[in-house]
Amino acid sequence: MSRLAYFITIVFFSLTAAAELKVDDPHERKVLEIAAKLRCAVCQNESVAESRSELATDMRAIISEQLKSGQSEKQVIDYFKVRYGDYILMKPVKTGVGMPLWLVPVGALIVALAFVLIWMRRKSAQSVLAATPVREITEEEREMIERARQEGQD
Amino acid sequence: MQRWAIILVPVLLIGLIYLALGLRENPKEIPSPLVGKTFPEYNTQDLDGEEFRLSGIDARPMIVNVWASWCVACRTEHPVINKLSRQYGDRVRFIGLNYKDKLDDAKRWLDQYGDPYARSAFDHNGRIGIDLGVYGVPETFFVSTDGRIIDKHIGPLTEPVLTQKLNELLNAS
Numbered sequence: 001m002s003r004l005a006y007f008i009t010i011v012f013f014s015l016t017a018a019a020e021l022k023v024d025d026p027h028e029r030k031v032l033e034i035a036a037k038l039r040c041a042v043c044q045n046e047s048v049a050e051s052r053s054e055l056a057t058d059m060r061a062i063i064s065e066q067l068k069s070g071q072s073e074k075q076v077i078d079y080f081k082v083r084y085g086d087y088i089l090m091k092p093v094k095t096g097v098g099m100p101l102w103l104v105p106v107g108a109l110i111v112a113l114a115f116v117l118i119w120m121r122r123k124s125a126q127s128v129l130a131a132t133p134v135r136e137i138t139e140e141e142r143e144m145i146e147r148a149r150q151e152g153q154d
Numbered sequence: 155m156q157r158w159a160i161i162l163v164p165v166l167l168i169g170l171i172y173l174a175l176g177l178r179e180n181p182k183e184i185p186s187p188l189v190g191k192t193f194p195e196y197n198t199q200d201l202d203g204e205e206f207r208l209s210g211i212d213a214r215p216m217i218v219n220v221w222a223s224w225c226v227a228c229r230t231e232h233p234v235i236n237k238l239s240r241q242y243g244d245r246v247r248f249i250g251l252n253y254k255d256k257l258d259d260a261k262r263w264l265d266q267y268g269d270p271y272a273r274s275a276f277d278h279n280g281r282i283g284i285d286l287g288v289y290g291v292p293e294t295f296f297v298s299t300d301g302r303i304i305d306k307h308i309g310p311l312t313e314p315v316l317t318q319k320l321n322e323l324l325n326a327s
Contacts, residue, residue: 042290055280055284058280059284082188083188084287085187087184115158
């Protein structure tokens with residue numbers, strides 16, 4: 001049973017992989033590349049390249065037309081950004097309200113690493129202390145300490 | 155341990171508040187960046203096949219209601235638009251934008267459910283719709299006399315909402 005499921009999964013994924021690779025035409029590929037950066041507005045978290053919705057189909061057609069008329073990738077993306085807002089971008093913007101989205105994970109990682117580092121240092125310091133056998137101080141040393149204390153008070 | 159808590163608790167709290175606020179937003183309502191901008195001008199055709207220059211600049215403010223015969227939610231808001239068009243039609247232009255429809259279906263739909271629009275632009279391939287950032291129907295734009303989009307409503311309008319928005323539109327114009 002699990003072998004069958006495994007087999008079906010493999011077949012399924014290799015088919016989808018094959019479907020993605022089928023696009024040979026460089027123009028078509030560019031269209032899909034741009035479409036993959038745009039969010040399908042009616043299907044939430046699916047890109048325009050993946051969606052079968054009518055809006056996504058129309059948007060792909062518009063991307064294709066605009067590319068053919070000589071527009072750059074940035075111009076095409078901006079066309080949709082002006083009309084649908086930053087929402088249309090699959091990757092959130094890096095400035096303004098989108099900035100925390102990019103900074104918080106990095107910040108959290110740095111803080112977490114710092115914590116781990118501090119923790120590890122403390123641990124190793126403790127183990128060094130624990131590993132060192134404590135020796136009674138000698139009379140000579142005791143006098144040295146006393147002298148130092150006296151000097152400190154003066 | 156307590157020192158960690160002093161930092162961690164506020165951070166987690168802020169995160170939770172952020173999340174709570176985010177969850178309250180309706181992901182189906184995308185705020186339009188076009189609000190505040192000028193309503194573009196379109197040279198198109200109406201449902202009778204006549205030239206129609208759709209523009210925001212006019213003596214009267216306008217609402218542009220994006221609709222389609224295949225749109226189920228449009229049917230629920232249609233009686234509201236019919237009714238308020240009778241009340242406000244002399245002060246506000248009620249314009250329909252028939253989105254991705256078949257001409258015959260669109261005309262039959264208006265025959266059947268009533269035609270509240272002064273005119274309906276025919277956007278058979280949806281290009282005007284996409285140019286206006288439309289992603290679902292019904293959607294309604296509120297355009298003041300200077301051609302500025304002052305508001306956009308997504309989804310079916312109810313009578314109180316449309317009444318309020320029409321009054322706001324009249325006040326802004």
